[in-house]
Amino acid sequence: MEKWSLIQLPYAISMRLVIDRYLRPGHTLALSLSLALMLLPPTAEARNPKKPASPPTMLQNPEVVDFIQQMSTKYGFDQSTLSANFENQRPDNRIIRIMAPAPTQLTPNWVAYRDRFVNSRRINRGVQFWDAYSDTLERAAREYGVPQEIIVAIIGVETEYGRNMGSFNVLNALASIGFYGERRREFFQSELEQYLLLARDNNLDLLTTRGSFAGALGIPQFMPSSQRRWGVDFDGNNKVDLIHSPMDAIGSVANFLKSHGWQKDQVATIPVTPPQPLPTDFEKVDVKPGLSLAQYRDAGFVFASPLRESTPATLVSLSSPKAATQNWLGLNNYYVITRYNRSAAYAMSVIELGEAIRQARVASLAATASTTLQE
Numbered sequence: 001m002e003k004w005s006l007i008q009l010p011y012a013i014s015m016r017l018v019i020d021r022y023l024r025p026g027h028t029l030a031l032s033l034s035l036a037l038m039l040l041p042p043t044a045e046a047r048n049p050k051k052p053a054s055p056p057t058m059l060q061n062p063e064v065v066d067f068i069q070q071m072s073t074k075y076g077f078d079q080s081t082l083s084a085n086f087e088n089q090r091p092d093n094r095i096i097r098i099m100a101p102a103p104t105q106l107t108p109n110w111v112a113y114r115d116r117f118v119n120s121r122r123i124n125r126g127v128q129f130w131d132a133y134s135d136t137l138e139r140a141a142r143e144y145g146v147p148q149e150i151i152v153a154i155i156g157v158e159t160e161y162g163r164n165m166g167s168f169n170v171l172n173a174l175a176s177i178g179f180y181g182e183r184r185r186e187f188f189q190s191e192l193e194q195y196l197l198l199a200r201d202n203n204l205d206l207l208t209t210r211g212s213f214a215g216a217l218g219i220p221q222f223m224p225s226s227q228r229r230w231g232v233d234f235d236g237n238n239k240v241d242l243i244h245s246p247m248d249a250i251g252s253v254a255n256f257l258k259s260h261g262w263q264k265d266q267v268a269t270i271p272v273t274p275p276q277p278l279p280t281d282f283e284k285v286d287v288k289p290g291l292s293l294a295q296y297r298d299a300g301f302v303f304a305s306p307l308r309e310s311t312p313a314t315l316v317s318l319s320s321p322k323a324a325t326q327n328w329l330g331l332n333n334y335y336v337i338t339r340y341n342r343s344a345a346y347a348m349s350v351i352e353l354g355e356a357i358r359q360a361r362v363a364s365l366a367a368t369a370s371t372t373l374q375e
């Protein structure tokens with residue numbers, strides 16, 4: 001199988017060694033080859049011609065074996081129990097491909113991206129989620145200073161309120177990227193370490209716990225290290241359970257945003273009209289607010305704002321192939337949302353979905369109130 005060719009390299013190397021050893025004066029090439037073939041283990045195809053060859057399991061990777069040993073030394077994991085969890089795991093090439101650097105830059109399409117999240121289904125289900133957990137959301141907003149609609153919208157964008165928490169085995173996903181991926185291996189190995197600790201604390205079954213292709217899990221799709229660091233028990237059962245407890249998910253999202261610097265009662269973005277043509281300095285800007293509102297105004301950006309002119313801001317420009325580019329000035333709270341996912345389109349979808357849900361809920365509460373009055 002072509003796609004496993006790299007993984008089968010050890011076989012190719014052993015063939016080369018055998019040939020080299022026998023390809024000396026006095027040996028014919030034919031003899032060497034036949035010797036080589038005799039010495040090689042039969043391939044999976046030869047044993048079972050109908051089935052494609054399986055790639056080696058993760059336990060055959062010395063790096064994984066080292067990792068298991070370290071988990072045992074550092075944290076007292078039982079080596080054979082842990083090894084058993086990797087015994088039938090094979091690297092998932094779908095994940096490795098998704099995580100690989102994109103060969104070509106995709107055309108940005110804000111309109112299409114936004115439609116995936118800011119649509120009537122996700123708005124209505126957001127109102128339902130808010131109604132179901134209104135006391136918890138109110139408490140989270142009070143304790144952490146994060147608006148209820150932002151908490152609801154993050155959970156809505158991440159998993160559609162817990163409906164879609166991902167279909168990849170978390171252990172396999174983290175180990176596939178961590179030991180077989182093209183980049184960020186260290187980060188994902190460290191997430192795997194955090195995940196094993198989390199799984200031990202929370203009795204998660206390593207063979208059945210599922211999450212995103214990148215190993216994010218639960219209702220708010222926290223990476224394991226984020227869950228261990230920012231997860232909170234918000235339903236009072238002394239456990240942080242982001243897979244089964246929407247209340248814990250609500251408290252944890254609010255705590256995450258507050259811990260990353262959310263400022264209470266501050267707007268996240270201001271609509272802006274940039275100067276035409278856009279000065280080149282502003283073509284690529286970081287998500288972190290770096291210039292003051294005064295600097296934007298001086299450069300010809302037009303916007304209305306009651307904020308101090310020294311307030312730091314960043315330009316958020318989202319383009320679509322068939323629609324005008326939309327622009328905002330992103331402020332501190334915009335930046336805080338990008339800590340969840342470093343993407344301007346993600347942050348703007350959260351903000352816009354949150355606002356749409358808030359308005360829909362106000363309308364639905366008003367309708368309920370008027371019906372009650374009529375009765």
Ligand SMILES: [Ca+2]
Nearest residue numbers: 233235237239
């Ligand atoms: Ca709990």
